[in-house]
Amino acid sequence: MQNRNKQNIKVIDVSHHNGTIDWAKVASDGVKGAYIKLTEGTTFLDKKSYDNYIGAKNAGLRVGFYHFAHADNDPIAEVNFFLNKLGSMKVDLPHCLDLEENKGKTKAQVTAFAVGWMEYIERKTSITPILYTGYSFIKSNFTSAVARYPLWIARYSGSNRSKGFANPGDTAIWDKWSMFQYTDQGKVNGIKGNVDINEMDLDFFNSINTGVTVVENNKPSAQLQPGDSGLAIKEL
Template identity: 45%
Template sequence: MQARQASNVTVIDVSHHQGDIDWNEVKTGGVAGAFIKATEGASFVDPRFAANASEAAQAGLRIGFYHYAHPELNAAAAEAAHFVRIVKGLKADFPHVLDVEGDASKLGALTTWCSAWLKEVNRLTGHSVMIYTGASFAKTYLGKSLANYPLWVAHYGTDKPMDNGIWPQWSVFQYTSKGTIDGIKGNADVNAMEKAFFDEHFGASDDPVPEPTAEDQIKIVVNDQLAAYGRIIDGHAYLPLRQLGEALGVPVDWRAAEATPYVDGKRVDSFKLIDGKTYIGVRAAAELLGGKASWDHGTKKVYLYK
């Protein structure tokens, strides 16, 4: 799991427990988005859902909706149908969220239940989905088949959430339940959202990235920014060297006399030259560019930090 960074985007999550919210104050206070509770179980609808969804959107925040699950009580299909009935017709910028925690641990086949809910909501809405859970809960009760879904993880009192063996990276990190937010009375849940994830869902990046090609579909996140697209070659992820160098501020040049690329004056011995573009592997990229790299197979993203 990566640590929080200054480039992360601040988002909050709310329900009726926060009471009336001044969403214009929330927005001017520097919050960029909000996850809003829609439903719980197979029948409960959050009393503030409609008002929060409407007012947050009008204030200019990017919004998403979440469902608090009770797998120990209901079938996944029933809870998915209930959530979809309530959010139908409403615009969501972020993926629909399955919130799994607490008494959900009582269900032995919890991972199967979660997978069924996520697939059914995606099928019924055509909208992307993701999962929210606690860091310890994920490690103890959830299985690797959920790794294909983005993770919103809760872990308080730390800048780096606990590793869980399923997700190598988080997309959203709830780091406190006692935050102070303009426009909200009392404590508020505050989250750091990966900027590349934020940009991905409404295209707000200030630095345009070339469109992915049919071959280049692997998203490359450099210092929390979507910087380029790579590709799978011989079963391994490869990254475009020149774009990586530009994103990290490291000089890259091609020496025609040797038909070899150099990074910051260092010769690159292992590379692939395809259609005039130089690609290198993830590990080589980290070593040459002086950073740390990880590959998230579930979300098809490579993360590079320096």
């Protein structure tokens, strides 16, 4: 696959693990986009997702959400949960399926889950999703059935994780990455501790870029609904 390029777009991905973020400082550090964890499985809503959304949007960043998948679930149920929690929040980046655990499933089963998830969300939203996964996970868990979806690949370089590989290496399924997570130990102003840093391929960015819509500080109604349970309800 292609090498990293200085013209590519700097994107971070965050979750509640990154604590409270000063998004104005993040934007001033050359970051142009942020993927925010929204959901996991069919029950978990990230408690920082909405605050991160408001902060990143109003700092001028392109914003997208990712869903951490459990391959032993029904992919349709996972998509419906993700979209329910997304509500009226406005995205600038494609929805992301984060699939990095096979949950004991076979390659055919993991692939079927991924294709089912991505096909369904594409039908529901008219947005082609992106697939996030690790380099070593691809060979053992995916077939070429996922090839039509853009790849967000993660691979680090051991003791030199802060700089990362020049490229993640080759795969039998994709010959190009759309985004490359080259470190999980990055440093960005406005975030305490380490943060995942990615390069988004410039051509891919240009193909999806529609600009940023600044949003009002009103919590989307779909964040919590009658019948919901779990951490968010306990906190409320």
